[in-house]
Amino acid sequence: MKKALITGITGQDGSYLAELLLAKGYEVHGLIRRASTFNTKRIDHLYEDPHQSDKRLFLHYGDLTDGSRLVTLLASIRPVEVYHLAAQSHVRVSFDEPEYTGDTTGMGTTRLLEAIRMVGLDCRFYQASSSEMFGATPPPQNEDTPFYPRSPYGAAKVYGYWMARNYREAYDLFAVNGILFNHESPRRGETFVTRKITRAVAAIKLGKQDRLYLGNLSACRDWGYAPEYVEAMWRMLQHDTPSDYVVATGTSYSVRDFVALAFDHVGLDWEKYVDHDTRYERPTEVDSLIGDASKATTELGWKAQTHVPELVRIMVDADLAALTPED
Ligand code: NAP
Ligand code: F7E
Secondary structure, three states, X not given: OOEEEEEOOOOHHHHHHHHHHHHOOOEEEEEEOOOOOOOOHHHHHHOOOOOOOOXXXXXXXXXXXXXXXXXXXXXXXXXXXXXXXXXXXXXXXXXXXHHHHHHHHHHHHHHHHHHHHXXXXXXXXXXXXXXXXXXXOOOOEOOOOOOOOOOHHHHHHHHHHHHHHHHHXXXXXXXXXXXXOOEEOOOOOOOXXXXXXXXXXXXXXXXOOOOEEEOOOOOEEOOEEHHHHHHHHHHXXXXXXXXXXXXXXXXXXXXXXXXXXXXXXXXXXXXXXXXXXHHHOOOOOOOEOOEOOHHHHHHHOOOOOOOHHHHHHHHHHHHHHHHOOOO
């Protein structure tokens, strides 16, 4: 049975990836942070009784800031695939906490790579790189597009990208960078713009909320559907040779478009409910992202299936269902 370690297993992508790997017959190990409240909501449905003999999901306490813990974990688990998804992943927050973001999102990658090297582990390594690395470079963006990050988060991800490449070139580690464009789902964190919008639309429709406050409505993003994106991660680690891949839909919508589609889905006019609040703006913005995923299509056979209009319907319907009391 193949063993995989997922850092960030409690996050949006980690939860979908855990489902995928368990369905493929893997033994899955996840790194979780100790918190004073439960933080495993997204994977609770995968939880198995620890006394069950055929249990295949194991959770371990640890933190990206604790390098020695990463060493002991890797030495005891000895996974053949490591999916490094953990990060302080919120761009706006990274302007408030640039040092912490650098320590976890940037240095966390180095700590994990170095732990692999110290343990002498023979494994394949996935680095969760991001379209935020392209930042100000105009679209379309592919694997050859120069990086121009526009936030502490984007800068930390550029560092992580180059560390993964360096361990590939210096130590022959099978390390890949998945350069993923925005991907969303009903499990998306509530403060990212898509989920903030779909939750608000559901609450407004059901009479539980009056207004929605947003920042810049003109930014354009290439939004895809998260369950499809974790499939691309897995395919990268099954390929013959390690390489870096853009994963995206190739289409782009503005935040305003997303808002209009979401309100329209429940029969409301968005302009009656949305207000502007400067606190949600960023000191430097990424104006436009459109990914060219041709390499992933050619080499991995991966292509996005779900586009924004359907994604909006999936997310609004899920938030409506979550807010509607059961009979
Ligand atoms: P997410 O929902 O924010 O999840 C982040 C995960 O990292 C959570 O499990 C979180 O644990 C964990 N984490 C944060 N700081 C940690 C630390 N110091 N030590 C250990 N674990 C820590 O992110 P996501 O959307 O699933 O994204 C997964 C990865 O892909 C991230 O690296 C993100 O930057 C990157 N990425 C995301 C997108 C996207 O559109 N979603 C696009 C490109 C790249 P808690 O649950 O305890 O907070
Ligand atoms: O913002 C604008 C905001 O926070 C999208 C992360 O997963 O994807 C994500 O980063 C856009 C920006 O995602 C609000 O200014 C307007 O232009 O949903 P977001 P992001 O910054 O694109 C990349 C690929 C990652 O790697 C990251 O980890 O929406 N916007 N008004 C707003 N954004 C938020 N959050 N809240 C607002 O009220």
